[in-house]
Amino acid sequence: MNRVLETPPMEPVDRPQPDPAATAAVNPEGATPAPEIPPRPSPAPGRPRSPRWRHLLRAGLALLLIPGTVLAGAALATPPVAGAPALVAAIDREHGSVPVPAEPSWRVSEAIVAAEDGTFYSNDGIDVAGAGRALWGWFARVDEGGSTITEQLAKVLYTGGRTGITDRVAQVALALKLDGHYTKPAILSMYLSAIYFGNGYYGVLAASQGYFGLPPDQLSWAQASLLAGLPQAPTLLDPLQHLALAGQRQSYVLDRLVATGVLTRAQAAAAAAAPLDLR
Numbered sequence: 001m002n003r004v005l006e007t008p009p010m011e012p013v014d015r016p017q018p019d020p021a022a023t024a025a026v027n028p029e030g031a032t033p034a035p036e037i038p039p040r041p042s043p044a045p046g047r048p049r050s051p052r053w054r055h056l057l058r059a060g061l062a063l064l065l066i067p068g069t070v071l072a073g074a075a076l077a078t079p080p081v082a083g084a085p086a087l088v089a090a091i092d093r094e095h096g097s098v099p100v101p102a103e104p105s106w107r108v109s110e111a112i113v114a115a116e117d118g119t120f121y122s123n124d125g126i127d128v129a130g131a132g133r134a135l136w137g138w139f140a141r142v143d144e145g146g147s148t149i150t151e152q153l154a155k156v157l158y159t160g161g162r163t164g165i166t167d168r169v170a171q172v173a174l175a176l177k178l179d180g181h182y183t184k185p186a187i188l189s190m191y192l193s194a195i196y197f198g199n200g201y202y203g204v205l206a207a208s209q210g211y212f213g214l215p216p217d218q219l220s221w222a223q224a225s226l227l228a229g230l231p232q233a234p235t236l237l238d239p240l241q242h243l244a245l246a247g248q249r250q251s252y253v254l255d256r257l258v259a260t261g262v263l264t265r266a267q268a269a270a271a272a273a274a275p276l277d278l279r
Helices: 020-026 052-077 084-094 107-116 128-140 149-158 165-181 184-194 204-212 221-232 243-259 265-273
Strands: none
Touching (some): 084 184, 107 149, 107 184, 107 243, 149 184, 204 221, 221 243
16 A cells, blocks of 8 residues: 655744835835945954055165175175276387376366366266266267266276176276275376377377477367367267267367367357367
């Protein structure tokens, strides 16, 4: 005999019904109620949230420390500068010349300073703004200049004239060393004795005698301003081959001499019109 299992009836469960008035007030027109957003947890006790200015301060300190650390490393990696005069003498000897103790009052000395480094006598061997422009120019592949006379001397004596980023850092470190070790007249004398003036002339003595047949202390303002413009691009501006271009650069040097108060505008105009008497 088959037995049919019957499920016993379930007793109805009384559940509380929502109050229609309350539901209409909270959820009008049958809209689905928005889920509740849990409150944001409070910071752990004893660890208050850092203000934004603290993060900015830490970032600023890091930016200041990085260049200092790099320069400190470069200062340790670069050679001492006590032998700089011997390096200058070696350059001159190789090219048949000798170093010259340049006087700051020479016209060519004043013209070189005005054209290449107007803050030479007041800076510490480097120009921060110029170094920033030079660094930006390196990244942008554009030559923005910015090297002081002391940095250019370091470039000639120690880094083989190279302009890579590591060479520029080394030049800055070496310029600081040179400025701390030598007087400004001594640095200027080494610079004028080591740089290239085009046409095979290394040093201001060989250049002044080769171009004009005169020692550097007897150059006129016309001759001195022309000579001072040549180190920027000595082959391109060689006055024996490219006199017009050299004249354009000479005009820039004369403008700088006016801007730095060495010459008046009338004196600069007279120098621009004076004969050069090139050999």
